[in-house]
Amino acid sequence: MDQSARAGFIKKFITASFTSEEQEEFVSWVKQASKAELEAAWQLYTELDAGNPDHEAPPITFREALERRLDLADRPARIHRFRWYAAAAVLVATAGLATFFLMNREDKPAEQAAPVVAKIDLPPGGNKATLILSGGRSIALDDIPAGKLAMENGVNIQKNADGQLFYSVTGEAGKSDEPIYNTISTPKGGQYQVSLPDGSMVWLNAASSLSFPVNFTGKERKVSITGEAYFDIKKNKEQPFVVQSGNQEVEVLGTEFNINSYLPGSISTSLLEGSVRVINTDSRQQVVLQPGKQAVLNNQEITTNGFNADNVTSWIRGLFSYTNASLNTVMNDFERWYDVEVVYAGSIPEFDFTGDIPRKLKASQFLEIMSSYPVKFSLEAIGGKQRLTVSAR
Known part of the structure; x- marks a missing residue:
């Protein structure tokens, strides 16, 4: 990428109007660029971005990694430099080249790099x-084309072009004495x-799974x-x-919230908007949540606290x-x-990780980002199954 092309990309980067091909070319250039070239690119960026001071800063892990690599600790205007280099790091991480930024190219010997x-x-x-229909018929939603999938009790079930499942009640919707239920379940690696x-x-x-009546009539x-x-x-x-999860019920009128019941014996309910009542169906303990609060049902007791939305x-x-x-929290997500x-x-290994990792990365790219910490990984197929071995280094 020559200087003219870099200048054009930087202009487009500021307005988020670049193409994937331009991003890939820029990523390749960043990987082999000298400090002087990066400094020149930063200078151009800050000049062009002078009227755009409100860009959101990327994750701190990338900023810290680039600080180590470029030795900027004693230079002026660190915040602006962090924004530019960290933005470049996010682009590179998305392309699967994060390891380049997570070590100091000139100062860190290759043999010290964390292995993946x-x-x-x-x-x-x-x-x-x-999708499992009321009669037991199963439909693999990722294999079937968009369109009408079935009709249950006068309710159309459709998959749209974006891969979403829609239930629409027709004028012929029945009102049976007993609700007719469908269940949708995702495997590991699904959403x-x-x-x-x-x-x-x-x-x-x-x-995860969701069971629900095809028509809400009660x-x-x-x-x-x-x-x-x-x-x-x-x-x-x-x-x-009402949402039932284990021995917890959440009663809602209209709101946005998240329920996580992955951990055995623990259910967390995080409220973003509106108001909900969280009920322990065993002890009947109840708490009413306001936005920004989280209820955790653990050991038969509900506690509340704030949370990071x-x-x-x-x-x-x-x-x-x-x-x-x-690391255990991060690896649980990786496993699913x-x-x-x-x-x-x-x-x-014990350490705290702070940062964002795109879910669209391949497994090896995810692990490259994590390998900047004192941990090493080995990913292999054993007996027809995939296994990741994690150990300290």
Whole structure:
């Protein structure tokens, strides 16, 4: 990429109007550029970006990594430099070249780089799910084309071009004495979005399920989940929305919230908008949440606390987002998203990870980012299954 092309890309970068081909060319140039060339690019960026001071800064892990690499600690105007170099790092990380930035190219010997032994590689997860109709028929949603899938009790079930599942009530919708239920479940490495008969939206994360009536006809709209789901509920004061998860119920009128029940014996409910009542169905303990609060049901007791909304909802925005997360927390996400068994050789390395990782990265690219920490990985196929071995270094 010559100087003229770089200048053109930087102008487009500021307005987010660059193409994927231009990004790839810029990434290749950044990988081999000298400090002097990067400084010149930064100078041009700051001049062009002078009227755009409100850009959001990328994750701190990238800024810290670039600070080490470029030795900027004693230079003036560090904040602007961080924005430019960190933005470049995010581009490179997305392209799977994050390791280049997560070590000091001139000062760190190659043998000290954290190894990622990848005898195989794994693609990221995607829109994968199975729909089970009331009669027991199963439909693999990732294999079937868009269009009408079925009709249950006068309710049309369709898959749109974006891969979302829609339930629409027709004028012929029946009012049977007993609700007719459907279940949608995602495997490891899967996610899916569902529009319920009342227009409420549900996002299912990997290794999760949602059971619901094809038509809400009773006094309440009740569904049940396992795993993790994000809800955007249509308001209906006459018919409250209820989510059952293990021994917890969440009563809603209209709101946005996330429920995570991955950990055995623990369920967290995080409220972004509106108001919900969280109920322990065993002890009948109840708490009413306000926006920005999280209820955690653990050991038969509900406790409340604040939460980081960006971290909790990052998965529906295509990110893994962490703030002081343990390696075990990060690897649990990796295991579900890439459908791989994670095992530890020796004790689990202890450190806190803060940063964002795009969910669209391949497994090896995810591990390259994590390998800037005192940990090493070996990804291989054993007996027809994928296994990741994690150990300290």
